[in-house]
Amino acid sequence: MPARIAFIHTVGFLVEDFRKRVREELPAVDAFHILNESLLQDLLRGAPLPLVYRRVTEQIQLAADAGADIIAVTCSSTSPAVDTARKLVRQPVLKIDDPMAAEAVRHGGRIGLLCTAASTVAPSTALLQAHAAEQGRSVTIMPLVNPEAYQALMAGERGSHDEQVRASALLLAREVDMLVLAQASLAHLQGGLATELACPVLASPPMLMQALKSQLQQLAAA
Secondary structure: OOOEEEEEEOOOHHHHHHHHHHHHHOOOOEEEEEEOOHHHHHHHOOOOHHHHHHHHHHHHHHHHHOOOOEEEEOOOOOOHHHHHHOOOOOOOEEEOOHHHHHHHHHHOOEEEEEEOOHHHHHHHHHHHHHHHHHHOOOOEEEEEEOHHHHHHHHOOOHHHHHHHHHHHHHHHHOOOOEEEEOOHHHHHHHHHHHHHOOOOEEEHHHHHHHHHHHHHHHHHHO
């Protein structure tokens, strides 16, 4: 029986994005997707964090009950809930930005954190600092948030979103050694930015896929 991976999303278009990634990179895997857009929407509206995180944990438990062997949460804003969920389910639960954060602090002293959702700043900063402490490194996190770009994306104006993100990236890159695209919704810009900017540019989805491959190997060897 093929291994089963559950993806938990808070942004609709990421469902098809990750379906495509699974088809291309993990064709033998049985994958399914859970989408709950209200989670990120409520965070952006200022809903109490414990209430939203509880609902994220419930989504993870649903994925576990559905027989997932591995669970991946693709929303950076909700990643703190993963720490709680890991204590409640037996399956490995991956944060989308864990591999990216580990790589960023390994090579960057001044890390630019580019976001379009304000709710991403605090959890992503905390995750970077946690990885830095784990590696015994000292890093400076420099966040830049462009909420207008997020609003453009949600309105279906992808071109405007991309232009605004690029402008923010060019500005932030002048001050940092490493640029982190904090959300999966920015990942499609990584290639273009990497050719324009003097500093390395990291995006989370491709690094999550590599982490999933590693987890699958561990499952097969167990």
